[in-house]
Amino acid sequence: MKQVLFTLFLIAVLPVFAQKITIFDAETGKPIEAVAVFNKEKSKSSISSESGIVDISQFTNDEIIIFSHVGYAEYQAKKKTLQLNGYHVYLSKQSEQLDEVVLSVFKNQEKRNRIAEQIAVITEKDIEKISPQTSADLLANVPGIRVQKSQFGGGSPVLRGMESNRVLLVVDGVRMNNAIYRKGHLQNSITVAPNLLDRTEIVFGPSSVIYGSDALGGVIHYYTKTPKLSDHNEVKSSLFSRYSTVNNETTNMVSAELRFKKWASFTSVAHSNFEDLTMGKNRSHGFDDWGKVPFYSDNLNGHYSENPTANPNPNLQRNTGYNQTDILQKFYVPLSKRTDLKINLQYSTSSDIPRFDRLTELKKGSLKFAEWYYGPQNRLLISPQLEINPKKKWLDKGTITLAYQNIEESRIQRKFGSLDRSYREENVNIFSVNGDFTVPIAEKRDLGYGFEVAYNNVNSNSYGKTLNIVNGEIAGFNGDFAVQSRFADGGSTYLSSALYIDYRQDINSKSTLNTGVRLTNTNLTAKWIDEQFFKLPNNDISLNNTALTATVGYVYKPTKTWQLNAVLSSGFRSPNIDDVGKVREKNGQVTVPNIDLKPEHAYNAEIGLQKYFNNRKFRLGANVYYTLLNNYIYREAFLLNGNSKIMYDGEEGDIVANVNKGKAYITGVTVNYQGKLHRNWKTSGSVTYTKGESYDVKEPMSSIPPLFGNFELNYTNHKFEGGANLVFNAKKDIKNYNISEGIDNHVQTPIVNPNAQEDIDKYYGTPAWMTVGLYSRYTITPAIRIQGNITNLFDEHYKEFASGISAPGRNFSIALHVNL
Numbered sequence: 001m002k003q004v005l006f007t008l009f010l011i012a013v014l015p016v017f018a019q020k021i022t023i024f025d026a027e028t029g030k031p032i033e034a035v036a037v038f039n040k041e042k043s044k045s046s047i048s049s050e051s052g053i054v055d056i057s058q059f060t061n062d063e064i065i066i067f068s069h070v071g072y073a074e075y076q077a078k079k080k081t082l083q084l085n086g087y088h089v090y091l092s093k094q095s096e097q098l099d100e101v102v103l104s105v106f107k108n109q110e111k112r113n114r115i116a117e118q119i120a121v122i123t124e125k126d127i128e129k130i131s132p133q134t135s136a137d138l139l140a141n142v143p144g145i146r147v148q149k150s151q152f153g154g155g156s157p158v159l160r161g162m163e164s165n166r167v168l169l170v171v172d173g174v175r176m177n178n179a180i181y182r183k184g185h186l187q188n189s190i191t192v193a194p195n196l197l198d199r200t201e202i203v204f205g206p207s208s209v210i211y212g213s214d215a216l217g218g219v220i221h222y223y224t225k226t227p228k229l230s231d232h233n234e235v236k237s238s239l240f241s242r243y244s245t246v247n248n249e250t251t252n253m254v255s256a257e258l259r260f261k262k263w264a265s266f267t268s269v270a271h272s273n274f275e276d277l278t279m280g281k282n283r284s285h286g287f288d289d290w291g292k293v294p295f296y297s298d299n300l301n302g303h304y305s306e307n308p309t310a311n312p313n314p315n316l317q318r319n320t321g322y323n324q325t326d327i328l329q330k331f332y333v334p335l336s337k338r339t340d341l342k343i344n345l346q347y348s349t350s351s352d353i354p355r356f357d358r359l360t361e362l363k364k365g366s367l368k369f370a371e372w373y374y375g376p377q378n379r380l381l382i383s384p385q386l387e388i389n390p391k392k393k394w395l396d397k398g399t400i401t402l403a404y405q406n407i408e409e410s411r412i413q414r415k416f417g418s419l420d421r422s423y424r425e426e427n428v429n430i431f432s433v434n435g436d437f438t439v440p441i442a443e444k445r446d447l448g449y450g451f452e453v454a455y456n457n458v459n460s461n462s463y464g465k466t467l468n469i470v471n472g473e474i475a476g477f478n479g480d481f482a483v484q485s486r487f488a489d490g491g492s493t494y495l496s497s498a499l500y501i502d503y504r505q506d507i508n509s510k511s512t513l514n515t516g517v518r519l520t521n522t523n524l525t526a527k528w529i530d531e532q533f534f535k536l537p538n539n540d541i542s543l544n545n546t547a548l549t550a551t552v553g554y555v556y557k558p559t560k561t562w563q564l565n566a567v568l569s570s571g572f573r574s575p576n577i578d579d580v581g582k583v584r585e586k587n588g589q590v591t592v593p594n595i596d597l598k599p600e601h602a603y604n605a606e607i608g609l610q611k612y613f614n615n616r617k618f619r620l621g622a623n624v625y626y627t628l629l630n631n632y633i634y635r636e637a638f639l640l641n642g643n644s645k646i647m648y649d650g651e652e653g654d655i656v657a658n659v660n661k662g663k664a665y666i667t668g669v670t671v672n673y674q675g676k677l678h679r680n681w682k683t684s685g686s687v688t689y690t691k692g693e694s695y696d697v698k699e700p701m702s703s704i705p706p707l708f709g710n711f712e713l714n715y716t717n718h719k720f721e722g723g724a725n726l727v728f729n730a731k732k733d734i735k736n737y738n739i740s741e742g743i744d745n746h747v748q749t750p751i752v753n754p755n756a757q758e759d760i761d762k763y764y765g766t767p768a769w770m771t772v773g774l775y776s777r778y779t780i781t782p783a784i785r786i787q788g789n790i791t792n793l794f795d796e797h798y799k800e801f802a803s804g805i806s807a808p809g810r811n812f813s814i815a816l817h818v819n820l
Helices: 002-018 079-084 124-130 135-139 577-581
Strands: 020-025 036-039 045-047 053-055 064-068 075-078 088-091 119-123 145-148 156-159 167-171 197-204 218-224 234-244 249-259 264-274 322-336 339-350 369-374 378-388 397-415 420-442 445-470 473-481 492-508 511-527 540-559 562-573 584-586 589-591 600-613 618-630 633-637 645-648 651-660 663-676 681-694 708-717 720-729 769-781 784-791 811-819
Touching (some): 045 053, 075 079, 124 135, 492 577, 511 577, 540 577
Parallel strands (some): 167 218
Antiparallel strands (some): 020 053, 036 045, 234 811, 378 397, 562 600, 633 651, 681 708
């Protein structure tokens, strides 16, 4: 009995005498070593052990204890508060909003005030506030980014006048860009549901040193949610549900997080259903019929209608609805104190997605296509990631990421007056491995290095089916016919391999130098077998390209309230399989392969300025850049075997192809501000101007948006948060459009002179527009929040630049967040 009482006595008094606390990483739940613990006078101090444990018995109960670590935000608390928290302290890697830690620029953590490049960060809290329907809508809220849409199930972000395969998409360290990312507009940005994201980072400008080919306009890096460890076995679950009126959207997401000391798991499933989209009714631009849908094709989802169908509500954009399901599964397993394993499984699938702009395309005054839709867009990612911290002289820490991706996409078309339906199917398998490592070679001097290998295998299949119609219904097929494949029918491969090194040094307390260099080699092969439709000079090709890119960045902080940035960087984009070997038709032009295509290069100079106010709680910034494109890839008229015309799907079209041109430039400026006006009030805003033109043909570059910007005001008080935002675009005159390539979709703008011989005289360009939005959020309990949003409050009709679909009209949405 005495032994039992003595044991109970020890259990009761030991914490009083030992008073040891454990310091954890708030993101992962792992203990943090080498945290400095001290009082305000710095008369008492200690350091956390390898297990994150530190003794605080020397501090008094009312004394404020400060926890400081180079990689984490500083934390302060009274000793008695720590006792109430069970002697656990959690440090966050993200500090103040204006000085957050950025992960993407160097592929490891770095504070914003040591980074020269223009960056933008969207946190989980931002995503919740914006409440976007898709990830494309999320990106449209980022200063300096515009998003083009050809159909609602899409979204092609434009960074510094570049888009599609000139902008690199990355998810959890894995390149999403594959060998068939096309020039023009893409929909791949929506294949990551916004509610599965922990944060999104955007790096503007050429970033080829760290990321390789395609990062000419910038990098968009999605970071999905990751589970945390816990000393106590915990199960966390959450529910998100939203309804929107403008397209009867219903989105539901459920997730479960299992937290244990030795491993953790996060599982989430999100499903969204979007019905047809309603455009705005208030036509301040003065074009009464622009964008309206008087007729539509009632031939999707297995229906058959011989002729176009009258639309009883021309403001309702028929054939825009679709649904999408996204699944995320992550495991986090610490293999040792210095080695962590993360297993990342992602799957995204959709229904058929109608191509709205093609389904409203006219031929001789009537709808051309009875059917034009993308088949289910499927994306699978399997990616184990090993994080190591050996603390060696040549390797302090690093990440090795293996990945397998499978992408499936297809296009199905049939014209009115025909029963012939064509199918074009693509399947891409991507295997990649990349290693990113860092080592501090001295105080405030960091060396990073790494490698990347990515292999793409593309299979392209095509066939035709003739419908059998019985009593006005589709009753199977009558026969088959041959169809030209979109890519080489004998298969294609694309291999990229690279080595890079970057170096950062604080020259003194006021200046930081960033430099880097990368060597990349790409090899492309493609084989055409079927010569029924056209014959190439060489049916079996192999292209090999090597590029050396470099960057130099300089950060100068003359005072605590001023920061000046300067960047010189180069980038490149090696032609992929879509550039070299695609066959497709649009607006009577048929793109054919050009097997002589070469890489395009970019040389960029930019200057950034940041001014801080109110004890660094408010920031005003500006970035000015100039990018020179050399050997840029451009789509123009082309001769194939001496011919300028070709038959495609039963119609003759003009032959065009991607070719290399000379030099062009893109220049622009973004001015932005962000910060607190008062304890409860925050504001942000930006204005972006872009201009681009070719030096050789003296023609505007494609994808250059008009002047655009946004302003936002937020109020927070205890359980309530609310705000308003204003988004605007200036007019883009038709003379500033690139007419030749067709990427700017000038035919989607209002017609002002239908009898004009030249398109530049026939069309108006993009009218100016402005929208106002409101949002509010109320915390009912710590576990339950409700949110309401109103977008396009005045129900304005407009189209985003180069878009084939009108933007949503007035939309009311309500969302419920539950965390258990």
